[in-house]
Amino acid sequence: MSPTVRNPFAMTCCLRALLEDLSFSRVPLRTVAARPRILPSYHQTRSFAVSSRRLQSEVAETVAEESEFGGGEEEESGLEGSITRKSKDIRDKDTTAEAGFVLPPGARIVPASASYFSGNPAFYDSWFSLKDLLYKYQTLPTLEPSEAPRAAWKSLADFRSMAGGGVQSSKYKKVQAVLQRLNRIEPELMPEDVKNALELYKRPDLAYLTRKKPKVIDRFGRARAMGRRKTSNAEVYLVEGSGGCYINGRPLIDMFPRLHDRESVLWPLKVTNRVDRYKVWALSRGGGITGQAGAITLAVAKALLTHEPLLKPVLRRAGVISRDPRTVERKKHGKVKARKMPAWVAR
Structure with a gap:
């Protein structure tokens, strides 16, 4: 165990000898001892881009000096040698005829579009x-x-x-x-x-x-139209006559026992006062009674527009020339119906 040095003069001599061994003898001892340890602030730090450009310029100057004085023939080893070789390769590549121009130091390629880094x-x-x-x-x-x-x-x-x-x-x-x-x-x-x-x-x-071909009346005086509601679809032939409505070969009152469904089928003719001027022949398939009645209503309105296109504003205000998009909402798991929840039991 080395003895403890208590003499200040001896401590100074030991420190001077240590600095001489580390090749720092050119720095005065009082400068090393009196210099405080201050961390660089934000404004004193240099960015990576500035440092890299400075390093590149210093390496280029070193390579130029070695080529001028003949000192570049010997290949250096270690990190400095790899940096020198890399800079020489980049310089040779940029100055070739294939490149067409010499890239200035510190320059970078800018994308042609501001949306270059987006998905599309x-x-x-x-x-x-x-x-x-x-x-x-x-x-x-x-x-x-x-x-x-x-x-x-x-x-x-x-x-x-x-x-x-x-x-x-x-x-x-x-x-x-x-x-x-x-x-x-x-x-x-x-x-x-x-x-x-x-x-x-x-x-x-x-x-x-x-464009879609306009609806026309055939040689028998019939106007044909299609209508849909929920899962039902209907095909209607509208002809001029004294009134009457037959669905799937059956009278209207036999096909739809409910008064609301019968009024729904004849509603386009009723709002335009054409109930006694046209005869309706319809074929309905799929769905239930209410769905078939709604499909026939839409088809009758479209067929009536084929005969009299000027009735479109009246039928639009009545809401019979656009399909009803409402359908049955499906049942969800954990619920009694589409939205009904089971009874909550507190205990």
Whole structure:
């Protein structure tokens, strides 16, 4: 066990000898002893990018000096040698004719699109461009939706092929909402960039040829229409006559004993005062009594529009030309019915 040194002069000599052994003799002893240990603050620290660029420039200068004075022939070993060789390889690669240009030190490749790191850059670029147009021209006067020029937009499949695929239908509905808003701008004041943007999303002119054929009356004077309600479907033939209704070859009163169902079947003719002017022949299948009555009601209204298209506003206000989407809600597990819960027993 070494003896304890209590002489301050002896301690100073030992410390000086230790510093000389560690090759720190150039640093004065008083400087080492008096310098406080201060951690660097946030502003004193250097970022990795600055440090790496400085290291790269220092390595490049070292390589240039070695090549100038002939000292680069001997290959260095260790970390410094690997850094030198790596920088030399990168420099040779960048200065080749294949690269075409020399990348400046510290430069990095910037993506061409701001949505490069998103899941679908093509979709988000188109979406952001439309939003920018809407924000730019949102103060221009607009038309009512019914007065706006008619435009048929591309289908979801065509938009996916244009945007690179993987586009959800909900996102495409948002795109269509922006397109419809831009299409409502006053045509005389619509800018050219908005017109060009709308043309990219419109269907070709041949798409208008695929419209549904209008309903016509056959050579026997019959108007045919289909209707559905719940799981029931009905086919109705409406002809001009003195009134009457037959369903599956049976009179109306025999087919539907309930008064409410009979009134539902003849309701389109009743609200238009056409009960005694048309005769109804219907075929109903599937479902129950109420479902079949609702399906026949929808089919009668559609067939009546074939005879008299001007009755559409009246039938729409009566609510008989659109299908009733209501269906029976399914039973859930843990419940008595669709929503009924079992009785709660406290004990």
